[in-house]
Amino acid sequence: MEFDQTRRVSSKKQVVLTFERDEMKQGNMLVGKLITGKNMNIPTIVGMIKKGWQVDKELEIIELDRNQLLFLFRFSEANDYKRILKGRSWSILGHLLSIQSWDEGMVLKDVNFDLSPFWVQFHGLPLENFNCSNAKILGDTVGETMMIGWE
CATH class of the missing domain: 3.30.70.330 (RRM (RNA recognition motif) domain)
Known part of the structure; x- marks a missing residue:
């Protein structure tokens, strides 16, 4: 199966590229x-x-x-x-x-390679503070929280 993808190369030219979908996986x-x-x-x-x-x-x-x-x-x-x-x-x-x-x-x-997700662990928390809300608060102090481990 093939499909065409048109890209504007300049304001006057267009080039049509053909890709094999199976090869691209x-x-x-x-x-x-x-x-x-x-x-x-x-x-x-x-x-x-x-x-x-x-x-x-x-x-x-x-x-x-x-x-x-x-x-x-x-x-x-x-x-x-x-x-x-x-x-x-x-x-x-x-x-x-x-x-x-x-x-x-x-x-x-x-493609932006400047940012990368990292797993972060926090130790020494009182057990009564061990919940998803606090995990997000702590995670947001070092970056954007994407996922919490026990979710």
Whole structure:
């Protein structure tokens, strides 16, 4: 099955691009950037991701930009995709791997890798203060609370 996507290249030209929907495996792709100031070995990064993520089925990792350490992750199983996205944040050799969903029609330059969700734990709370309201209050002190662990 094919579909056309028209993009305006300039004010005078239009280009029609054709994609194979099956090849794109929509809904099962992530884009990621390793946030580091160091030179990193690409095969080492790829090997650590595959080992750490332990996907049930095939995971294809495509290097998009070696200098910026940008990757596209294509999952053959939706369950693997969902687990990896939900399990953020991910670390490779102590460096943040910022990942985002990749959806049809996205442009790589528009993906924001500046923000990444983190799991945060708070210890030493009195038991009577251990509830969802207070967890949200505490979570909001360090960023935007996206999910509370026991919900």
